[in-house]
Amino acid sequence: MNKNQLHKLAALGGVIIGAAAGAGVARHLHRRKIEQEASRVHPGRKGEPQAYLIGGGIGALSAAVYLIQDGGFLGENIHIIEGLDVLGGSNDGAGNVTQGFVCRGGRMLNEETYENFWELFDSIPSLDWPGKSVTEEILNFDHLHPTHAQARLIDKHGNILDVHSMQFDNKDRFLLTKLLATPEEKLDNLTIEDWFKDDPHFFTTNFWYMWQTTFAFQKWSSLFEFRRYMNRMMLEFSRIETLEGVTRTPYNQYESLILPLKSYLEGYGVDFSIKAVVEDIDFEEESITATDIYVKENGHERVLHLEEGDLCIMCNGCMSDNATLGDYRHAPDYRVDHPMSATLWKKVADKKPSLGNPAPFFTKPEETNWESFTVTCRGNRLLKMIEQFSGNIPGSGALMTFKDSNWLMSIVVAAQPHFKAQDQNTTIFWGYGLYTDQEGNYVKKKMRDCTGEEILLELLGHLHFEEHTKDILEDVVNVIPCMMPYIDAQFQPRAMSDRPHVVPSGSTNFAMISQFL
Template structure:
């Protein structure tokens, strides 16, 4: 059910806005409040229990479309006094794109009789029965699919197809994930499945996302006077009356071990980021595995989820966070970064794939038990990175399984062991690459939690029903028809929250699903 926009326009000069969470959803909400709602910066207060901003970000949407376009167009450029972040992205795309190659030739690799081979992915032939099942899913009502998983609605042989390989490695969807989420992805992305790996047609920033996006946004907000409060945990929101409609009347928080209460007037607004995919994440080192990687949520209930749990106990309108916390074995993934001193790895990669770094979004090792995909970005990834250094990133969807070459579960492996496994799949020489590199793994028990099977009311609406001054944002809210686990999803939720709470004219533009007639012709 779609929440109705706010009926009254709030006076921005007299409204205090309280943003709980320091990720891209809260930062986006702050930008919209300043630029669109004209709320003075000092009236905007961001509260986050961590020491700095950013949160977990998965760049999937094109920053020149949809919600990201709007956000980037509102933030000034760091380098061009008359430009915006959107201008920076477009400039980089037209001037800095790699030449003469503008698109990746390789999307996946497998081990053949004579070594690694490029997997042909142009043909998506999956058989008549699977094609019909996909069409049926796209035409199905979400209410009919309910809490079913993808494996509940697709035959077992489907998960061995090239089509599924592209889908699972692109979106991190697993057979046990939500059928509703799978349907949304099909309707939105199927038409462009062959173009998703082409970074020229997707999102590219000059450096890493924190440096290219988060830092300029923070500069813009600080210069505007926004009040940042890090190392501050919000423990509860008090509402009145207990019956509907409810209004948040106070915020209880913990700062430096001391409890505080902030009174909230009826004209004020509260925007809460629910949950976190990076909660419980732990870093390893080149010589050690990630410590205390919990595969069951009962062992450590992280602070990032406590407020949502408290809200859900007060009212079902705030969803059911335990649905996502209780399935950690189905949401665990592991990421890693490898830093190479010298060009050996990159030269071998280019020779094997015929791709220059930065031309493809990712390349998957199809026979990896760990489900590894690599991202070989354009160098440098950091503005301070030396010319002799190269950095790659990776993700593994099945870190609890035993490796093909390193005979242990990935989450028990050091960074060095993970790199040995990758080099063995690629059949690159272990030395001198291993001794001149460092790999840092990161275990994420909730990495794909937003994709888990769910009931209709497990995720709250951006504006929960029968509330007057609160909005929920982030990866765990419900935006009808939209696909989660992307940066654009968080940004879109913030745009909806500010528009409706502040009573702004119009509605945020919904990112439309691909026209089904154009999509279905691909299936036949």
């Protein structure tokens, strides 16, 4: 895959593109490393170049892998600096059988695309399958647990809808075809609703309900991103009602993806700093050459000075910034101030305007938020009821969306166990709602104001399991809601120039990786 293809992939957004961007950054800057090798001097550092990766998500971890594999870097000279207390960025998963488990979100993999992802993980050893790669482990598991959703959309009466037809009329088809043929240069700051303003029928189709909830698009989302996802996910059109193209990991994606990456990098001596917040970066006046990185760690400030030949690779935006958790008795806080990654991005962009513009993405939390929830139960009573309702055993279905839900609530039941810490008597499933500012159909509160128990009661109403409520609640260990005010930030309407290039024009040692490129 050449540089232009990598840059195109990086611009598409989505968590898997973090790996693609990481590969592109490492390889691009590796060429500069070779050119500068003869003149590099690092007194007291054995003459070796240092690489500083700001952010510990999948993009930074992937870049570190490629710096080792393709860039000739020693692991001990690669430094990953993460502001949270755990690596993984938006790929997370945590918990135990007594307090409950939580995943903030889910990432959709696809065997037929994401070439960089599969290439990367084909070089990462599985933690659970000796002699095999993570790619082999995932594909083996997925082939043994194929997806074929039988309850993709459900109406207010609890009826599973026939969604084999996308319900397009000729105007829908015309506008979709026209969009795919329209150059991106003509789509600055337009929303999906702008494009279909004379076609309200489009937003009533099976296609829109399934597409919207599969990827978390809103009517006010960027037309840029809608068009890009339409092109990227073209193969899903013929199977979006069953989501057969979804590839599943054996466990949650923190344990199945992030931990093997971390283990691989630890084996090479990569230096990890967690709970270390990068507060600013200085540059040379005349070029995009990072000179100093300002880090606050354990209440102390330190400055990392870059010598000639050192690299700085920064995550310029994280969609799960300011995520907060609630529990069975408490709603999560709604915190929108000072998102960590966006605050740093604004500081560097103010110094170097070619580094993009975070404002369209991180200043409208009322447009970019949604809320997820993870339900942990003793026994499998509730999962068995959902299986009988949907026709899918755990792990064989996909999103079940309650299309008349005021919150536009969806749930998905993964194969059990979804966490290595689960025992045989513990089951979990995950769900989310797109409209957190709306009052529930059964619980008369905004979703964002609801406790975990109240969110579960709303779900049981949509499933029409009310007569079993008492027994179900007795099985519950916890319901952990997660409010994420910027989780849809990458879909915000914006101009082409608001997203910077992975390697900005004029850069000598600085690059960016994220969903915002």
